Amino acid sequence: MVVGFAIVAAWELVTAAGVIGFRRPIYNALALVGNMLGLAVLFLMLNAQFLFAAQVIVYAGAVMVLFVFIIALMNPVSDVTLGPARGSEWIYGIVFGVIFAALLGVLLVNQGLTGRPGPFTPEVINAVGNVQSVGTALYTRFLFPVEVTSVLLLIAAVGAVYLAMRRIR
Amino acid sequence: MPVPAYTFLLLSGALFTMGAIGFLVRRNPLVVFMCIELMLNAVNLAFAAVSRYLNSLDGVVFAFLVITVAAAEVVVGIAIIVQVYRAGRQMDVDGLDLMKE
Numbered sequence: 001m002v003v004g005f006a007i008v009a010a011w012e013l014v015t016a017a018g019v020i021g022f023r024r025p026i027y028n029a030l031a032l033v034g035n036m037l038g039l040a041v042l043f044l045m046l047n048a049q050f051l052f053a054a055q056v057i058v059y060a061g062a063v064m065v066l067f068v069f070i071i072a073l074m075n076p077v078s079d080v081t082l083g084p085a086r087g088s089e090w091i092y093g094i095v096f097g098v099i100f101a102a103l104l105g106v107l108l109v110n111q112g113l114t115g116r117p118g119p120f121t122p123e124v125i126n127a128v129g130n131v132q133s134v135g136t137a138l139y140t141r142f143l144f145p146v147e148v149t150s151v152l153l154l155i156a157a158v159g160a161v162y163l164a165m166r167r168i169r
Numbered sequence: 170m171p172v173p174a175y176t177f178l179l180l181s182g183a184l185f186t187m188g189a190i191g192f193l194v195r196r197n198p199l200v201v202f203m204c205i206e207l208m209l210n211a212v213n214l215a216f217a218a219v220s221r222y223l224n225s226l227d228g229v230v231f232a233f234l235v236i237t238v239a240a241a242e243v244v245v246g247i248a249i250i251v252q253v254y255r256a257g258r259q260m261d262v263d264g265l266d267l268m269k270e
Contacts, residue, residue, distance in 0.1 A: 001171060001172055002172055005172045005176065009176075009180050012180060012184060013180075013183060013184075013187075016183075016184050016187040016188070016207060017187065019187075019188075019191060019200075019203055019204065019207055020187055020188075020190060020191030020194065020195065020200075020204060020207075025197055025199050025200055028199075028200050028203055029199075029203065032203050032206060032207065035184075035207065035210065036206075036210060039210050039213070039214060042177070042180075042214060042217075043214075043217055045172070046177070046217045046218055046220075046221040047221055048217045048220070048221065048229050048232075050229065050233070051213070051217055051229055051232055051233065051236075054233055054236050055213075055236065058236050058237075058240055059206070059210070059236065059239075062240065063206065063239070063240060063243050066243060066244075066247060067199065067202075067203065067243075067247075070199065070247055070250070070251065071199065073251075074251070074254050074260075089193060089194050089196075090194060092193040092194075093190040093193045093194040094190075096186070096189050096190060096193060097186055097189075097190050100182065100185070100186035100189065101186070103182065104179060104182045104183065104186075107175055107178055107179060107182060108175070108179070111173065111174075111175040112175075113174050113219065113222055113223060115219070115223045115225075116223070117223050117224045117225070118223060118224045118225035118226070118227075119224065120224050120225055120226045121224045122221075122224075125226070133226060134226060134229055134230065134233070137226045137227075137229075137230050138230055138233070141230075142230050142234075145230075145234055146234075149234055149237045149238065152237075152238065152241050153237065153240070153241050155241075156240075156241035156242070156244050156245050157244070159244075159245050159248070160244045160245055160248040163245070163248035163249060163251075163252055164248060164251075166252070
């Protein structure tokens with residue numbers, strides 16, 4: 001378990017570095033696909049099989065296919081042809097990195113989770129079935145957020161169609 | 170020996186930081202979008218980890234809603250990027266200041 005986690009964690013960090021490091025957008029996209037698949041494996045380790053399936057289908061499948069499709073369609077310029085990066089961007093990036101590294105240090109010092117444990121132990125979830133238990137939670141306690149999200153999806157679809165029809169100068 | 174919870178949170182924080190740095194440093198709008206996806210994924214990992222270690226399903230539901238919202242966001246964002254590309258503008262986030270005028 002620990003060895004598997006270490007391997008997947010290293011894979012996640014390497015592919016994340018690829019997402020921000022490669023100069024050509026198609027390599028960035030492929031690194032992000034690898035990152036999302038590794039994250040799906042981490043969801044499996046966390047006993048979240050439903051999230052694993054959703055991650056593979058929605059992210060690694062639909063979203064990244066859209067990215068790769070758009071890259072193939074537009075053949076966008078890489079950062080190389082945009083000219084050298086300005087120094088201010090790197091300053092912002094480094095400042096942000098230092099701040100978050102400090103936050104991670106706080107996490108290392110303070111390692112416990114203080115929340116009150118709930119009733120859904122892995123045994124309880126696996127007795128009912130992972131998808132069934134998540135679905136029950138979605139359509140009982142979280143019914144209103146689910147409905148709001150469905151309206152958001154509808155708005156996004158309408159907005160995308162509108163943007164596709166309209167021509168800007 | 171199980172993996173302690175904070176290692177998942179550390180990995181999540183590291184991924185979020187890398188996504189944020191990429192968001193600030195990169196200039197191609199598509200790559201900036203990918204860095205946003207990286208950050209959303211990192212948050213999902215934290216949700217799933219806390220959900221698992223506190224024996225709760227709320228985090229899993231939240232992560233599912235985040236995935237849904239991210240899908241909607243990508244659809245609209247890519248539609249806007251394609252519009253900018255069709256308008257013949259330079260594909261550089263620093264050059265996209267149409268809303269300033």
